[in-house]
Amino acid sequence: MSTEQVVCPHCLAVNRVPSERLKDDPKCGKCHKPLFVDHAIEANSAMLQKFMQKSSIPVVVDFWASWCGPCKMMAPIFNQAAGMLKGEAQLLKVNTETEQAISAQLGIRSIPTLIVFKNGQEVGRTAGAMNLQNLIQWIKQFTNQ
Numbered sequence: 001m002s003t004e005q006v007v008c009p010h011c012l013a014v015n016r017v018p019s020e021r022l023k024d025d026p027k028c029g030k031c032h033k034p035l036f037v038d039h040a041i042e043a044n045s046a047m048l049q050k051f052m053q054k055s056s057i058p059v060v061v062d063f064w065a066s067w068c069g070p071c072k073m074m075a076p077i078f079n080q081a082a083g084m085l086k087g088e089a090q091l092l093k094v095n096t097e098t099e100q101a102i103s104a105q106l107g108i109r110s111i112p113t114l115i116v117f118k119n120g121q122e123v124g125r126t127a128g129a130m131n132l133q134n135l136i137q138w139i140k141q142f143t144n145q
């Protein structure tokens with residue numbers, strides 16, 4: 001039986017979840033809240049690093065800024081994708097204005113930039129806004145489904 005490591009978006013505990021249970025709305029063993037939520041999780045750099053280092057399922061991060069028009073257009077689409085990908089991937093958003101150090105460290109040059117992390121490594125990166133269909137398709141290449 002294979003298990004996946006999933007970071008709780010509420011208390012940041014690292015949970016081990018059997019792969020076949022991922023779609024059954026698994027709860028955090030520590031705070032008992034759902035591990036997968038219907039919207040993108042707003043993360044600061046400490047949260048982001050925890051997800052980057054500890055998650056074995058794809059963590060998709062949207063680097064955005066309040067002055068960026070395409071970012072604003074994509075925000076509701078990104079939230080919708082989070083709901084559709086519950087059990088497969090976790091979607092995070094990071095404000096590049098308040099989290100400048102980590103954004104620079106990751107070499108974010110244009111926004112929106114999307115980066116996918118899995119098992120402590122960057123496995124995918126793209127820049128520019130996407131529609132829902134393209135976004136889901138792009139993320140699906142990193143999931144097991």
Ligand SMILES: [Zn+2]
Pocket residue numbers: 008009010011012013028029030031032033
């Ligand atoms: Zn928790």
